[in-house]
Amino acid sequence: MSSLTEFLGKVKSVRRLLTALMLAGAALLVGASPAQAHNVLTGSDPKDGATIAEAPDTITLEFDQTVRQGFSQVTVIGPGESRWEEGKPEVDGPKVTAKVRPLGPAGEYVVGYRVLSADGHPISGKITFKLSQDGPGARPEDAGQSAEPAATASAAAPASPAAPQGPDLSAQAAEAAQNGGAAMAVVWVAAALVLLGIGTIVALRRARPSGERPQEGVAG
Amino acid sequence: MTVTTDSAPDPAPAVEEGARGGAAVRRLMVFGLVSSTTAAVLVASAFTGEEAAPGIPMPGPLVAHGLPFVRAMIDLAAVAVVGLTVLPKLLGFGAPDRTEPVMRRARPLAVSLAWVWALCALVTIVFQTAELNPGQVPTIGMVIDYVSGVGAGQGLLFSAACALASAGIGLLALRFGESVPAEMRIVIALFGLLPIPVTGHAVDSVWHDPIMISMELHVLGAALWTGGLLATMLFVAWDRELLASTLPKFSKLASVCLVVVSVSGLVSGLSTMALTPGVELPGALVTTGYGWLLIAKVVFTAMLVPIAAHIRFRLLPKVERREGTAVATWAAAEIFIMGLAYGVAVALTRAPVG
Numbered sequence: 001m002s003s004l005t006e007f008l009g010k011v012k013s014v015r016r017l018l019t020a021l022m023l024a025g026a027a028l029l030v031g032a033s034p035a036q037a038h039n040v041l042t043g044s045d046p047k048d049g050a051t052i053a054e055a056p057d058t059i060t061l062e063f064d065q066t067v068r069q070g071f072s073q074v075t076v077i078g079p080g081e082s083r084w085e086e087g088k089p090e091v092d093g094p095k096v097t098a099k100v101r102p103l104g105p106a107g108e109y110v111v112g113y114r115v116l117s118a119d120g121h122p123i124s125g126k127i128t129f130k131l132s133q134d135g136p137g138a139r140p141e142d143a144g145q146s147a148e149p150a151a152t153a154s155a156a157a158p159a160s161p162a163a164p165q166g167p168d169l170s171a172q173a174a175e176a177a178q179n180g181g182a183a184m185a186v187v188w189v190a191a192a193l194v195l196l197g198i199g200t201i202v203a204l205r206r207a208r209p210s211g212e213r214p215q216e217g218v219a220g
Numbered sequence: 221m222t223v224t225t226d227s228a229p230d231p232a233p234a235v236e237e238g239a240r241g242g243a244a245v246r247r248l249m250v251f252g253l254v255s256s257t258t259a260a261v262l263v264a265s266a267f268t269g270e271e272a273a274p275g276i277p278m279p280g281p282l283v284a285h286g287l288p289f290v291r292a293m294i295d296l297a298a299v300a301v302v303g304l305t306v307l308p309k310l311l312g313f314g315a316p317d318r319t320e321p322v323m324r325r326a327r328p329l330a331v332s333l334a335w336v337w338a339l340c341a342l343v344t345i346v347f348q349t350a351e352l353n354p355g356q357v358p359t360i361g362m363v364i365d366y367v368s369g370v371g372a373g374q375g376l377l378f379s380a381a382c383a384l385a386s387a388g389i390g391l392l393a394l395r396f397g398e399s400v401p402a403e404m405r406i407v408i409a410l411f412g413l414l415p416i417p418v419t420g421h422a423v424d425s426v427w428h429d430p431i432m433i434s435m436e437l438h439v440l441g442a443a444l445w446t447g448g449l450l451a452t453m454l455f456v457a458w459d460r461e462l463l464a465s466t467l468p469k470f471s472k473l474a475s476v477c478l479v480v481v482s483v484s485g486l487v488s489g490l491s492t493m494a495l496t497p498g499v500e501l502p503g504a505l506v507t508t509g510y511g512w513l514l515i516a517k518v519v520f521t522a523m524l525v526p527i528a529a530h531i532r533f534r535l536l537p538k539v540e541r542r543e544g545t546a547v548a549t550w551a552a553a554e555i556f557i558m559g560l561a562y563g564v565a566v567a568l569t570r571a572p573v574g
Contacts, residue, residue, distance in 0.1 A: 040496055040497050040498055040573070042497055042498065064497045068369070068370070070369070071352050071353075073273075073276050075273070075274060075275030075276055077274050077275050083275065110274045110275075112273030112274040112275050112276050113273055113276070114273050114276045116352060116370070119371070119372070119421055120348075120370040120371055120372035120373070121372075121421075121570065121572075122270065122351060122352055123270075123572060124270050124271055124272065124273040124276060124278070125271050125273060126271075126273050126274055195385060195404075195407075195408055195411065198404070
């Protein structure tokens with residue numbers, strides 16, 4: 001008799017283990033989907049280390065993956081710590097474009113960037129290029145002009161851009177769809193609640209015949 | 221994180237005597253795990269920190285050091301919870317008069333550590349929001365924006381929810397004992413680990429899903445291995461009779477985990493590097509911080525193998541004969557190295573691949 005209950009208990013615990021494994025498998029599939037890729041800078045215009053004669057009006061950084069809207073920061077620092085970026089950088093798919101004021105004296109320029117990677121990690125870095133001839137902005141007064149943005153640059157809040165650009169609604173909508181956003185969170189929360197609910201019900205049903213061993217308890 | 225394991229008096233005098241003798245070694249295990257993880261994550265993060273971009277404000281030292289630390293504490297708390305929920309399966313249900321006193325001490329610890337896990341996950345969300353908004357104290361609105369916009373935030377939130385569910389069902393287990401199915405507790409705790417790889421890297425290719433599954437297996441295997449060893453050693457190592465029936469079961473689990481963790485770790489680490497543009501594989505292992513961290517993890521795993529083999533093949537037969545062994549000391553060394561690997565793992569999830 002006792003060996004029979006033991007056997008039944010074993011069958012039951014194997015069944016429970018299989019259920020647990022199936023749940024874990026389902027969880028694996030749910031958990032596996034939302035991760036996004038980590039971005040890497042793949043190219044830029046001007047190129048890193050390039051020497052150019054003509055001052056560009058925009059700097060483009062290209063990543064291997066879509067960059068997330070918002071959070072992007074680009075700086076352009078010229079000779080003598082002068083600042084040349086203008087307004088907020090624009091994100092278009094994998095490309096981040098920053099407007100620059102007409103560049104100043106010939107010399108080395110450093111472009112610093114910090115963008116939010118598709119996988120949610122901030123990535124930062126820099127590229128450098130050399131301007132071989134003085135640009136249109138290389139006038140004596142630009143010393144005073146460049147000191148002003150440098151002083152306010154520490155504030156992370158963007159200074160009001162000269163030409164306010166309406167947010168790219170279609171890009172934002174596309175990204176929201178890609179993230180799954182709220183819908184995904186709701187699914188997760190619901191899954192957790194269902195699990196907790198099942199656990200509670202099973203626990204209460206099992207607890208009723210007090211003092212019995214779990215293997216010999218009522219059917220779970 | 222304070223963990224006291226020697227609070228409740230044991231009913232069996234022999235166990236009590238042994239437990240007193242082992243208190244120092246148990247404290248050493250817990251302290252060793254926490255300190256080795258903390259040291260490894262701080263050193264490795266400093267080594268592979270985000271490159272400073274000229275003219276762009278970077279996160280302050282509190283976020284730069286606090287974020288990896290709290291992120292590592294999520295892992296440790298989760299590992300301990302997984303270990304404590306696996307413990308009843310390792311102990312078996314055949315001799316409740318022996319195992320019940322052990323479980324009576326393990327269950328409340330599982331509940332409090334699940335709370336630690338949930339709180340660390342929530343603090344990590346706040347820190348990651350702060351990381352994206354350097355120089356600002358994150359407001360609730362910013363945190364909500366972060367969670368609704370970034371998958372890593374949702375993953376952490378889900379992990380915190382699972383930790384809370386784990387605490388909830390742990391409370392039920394506290395009240396109703398082992399009639400709350402152990403499998404249910406294990407699955408909920410493991411469920412909470414699944415979103416953790418989502419907070420790390422991924423690659424965009426047809427191999428994305430296989431690599432993610434490999435990462436999931438890595439996380440699950442590592443947690444079962446480390447957590448199982450921790451729980452077995454903290455609660456069973458000084459009861460020879462119980463250890464003789466528990467350690468063989470853990471040993472089987474550990475062998476499987478060792479294989480799963482090594483293979484999945486190599487697969488996901490190397491393929492993530494191979495599929496990242498601009499990363500040339502053999503060379504990048506020694507030229508990038510990511511490669512160095514990967515090598516460090518391989519070295520730690522290689523260090524674990526002889527210790528695990530010693531316990532498995534030399535000490536286990538003696539343990540089964542109820543002879544006294546130095547298994548706890550060896551396990552303490554193993555746990556220490558596992559802590560180092562966990563610390564490096566956290567830095568690895570945050571290090572730039574390229």
